[in-house]
Amino acid sequence: MEVNKRDELPDVATLEIVVRPDVGVASTREQFLQDRIRRVVGPVIALELHPRTLIQIVVQIVQSGDTKALNTIALSASINATYMALLDAGVPLRSTVSATSIVCYATSSTQAALTTGGVLIDPTRPELEKIEKDITSVHTIAYELKGGQMERLLLSESVGSFTEDEVFECYDAAAKVCEETNRTMREAVTKSVQQKGRWRD
């Protein structure tokens, strides 16, 4: 797309990310999401192939899976959706991306999470509401994948109190989930490409 003169960059494409909330007007929460999505997606897009153009990504949250205090499901879902949209739009990418949310909670509110805690991966809203008071930490993790294998960590956004071991455990768990998500995405993209390329047969 044509870029605003003010934002034009001579050697790379300008990346604009707009996040729109499901209810109300955009606030700092959406700004935060925009910033994080940019950090994950920015290094993956081959921006230098389209200098002096604009790549605009609009993320519209239709139904928020987060409770009021959290912002993790929206982030991981936005990253996954953004990646799929970029693929569908045919924007050149260096590698694949997928993200996941991990919520750690104490099963009994008096004890620490590590000893008797539970872990929810990509929880739904009713699940979150049930454990809302016992949440000890929330992690949003995005990986860059190459050939379906985890390559490097792109984003690790953690809120709450947790130990070093815990966070490493989360990384391992997230890597597995991300690889799984990546497979699902691949299937979806294959299907869509097949459908779109049907006229060739």
Place this chain on the structure above:
Amino acid sequence: MPRDLTPSTIENTFVLKALTERIRLDSRSFNQLRDLDISFSSTEYGVVDVKLGRTRVIARISAEITQPYTDRPYDGLFIISTEISPMAAPTFEAGRKSEDELVISRIIEKSIRRSGALDTESLCIISGEKCWAVRADVHFLDHDGGLMDAACIAVSAGLLHFRRPDITIEGVGSRREVIVHPITERVPVPLAVLHVPVCVTFSFFDVRKASSAISGRTRKDEAKDVDEDDVEEEEEEEEDDSSVAVLVDATLQEELLRHGYMSVTANTNREICQIQKGGDMPVDVGVLLSCSEAAIMVAEKVTKLINKRLKEDEARRNVGNLLVEARAENDR
């Protein structure tokens, strides 16, 4: 800076030529609506997805308790937010209101809020202290013309579908307390919707002007502007109904090429809620009346569809008839 969409001259002449032969590019008749699809969220109340051809709009109704305005202590608040993001089309800029957007939000505001579709007095909880603030967020996801028609249908359907949590007031005098019962505890309450406004946009094409412009161009490419002006002036004098093509529910392409438009909001009580005319084309009284009549017909059709979809949704939710039996207004 996103540039406005400008159809090419070939596109322009092709569409207009077809219209002079009373043909639309998508093979609809002039007064035919595109396929309308309304679906409700399965998990939440007041979330509606409206598809009008390729145009797609999601409306989301939400309610919270706030303080009413001091000059209107008996009224609740009702806000419609219609911000168009670049999601709809890249021509819309994020954070800046374009002229089109202003027109769309004004028409929706007039159609629904100012026509009194929602009884704001029923939103009052304690006069001057507490009231419900109902908010309608309209998300435009895909733009293929008729944004305001789709948005109006979405908000109307959303208001009908929405349920607010039940409340009770305890205590007396200044020590009154409002208890909000979560929807898992008590059957939520529908809003007091007085009528269902449906907006229909008519696009006008000056067929005579168009055909003369087309033939003039093909006959003599070097035709001077002066000549064309003369031709137009002559025709304006003897203008009659047949020189105007009136299209219902224009696509984006037709919207960009039209000479004038008029959006009429009507309901099933045969009331006209608002009329807005735009573009630089004068329209006859007869056309205006026939458009109003057509708008009422469309409103009846759309309202029927909304009610049908609402019933289907109700049947899906109302497992074991619990929603009816547990309702607060039942006898105990």
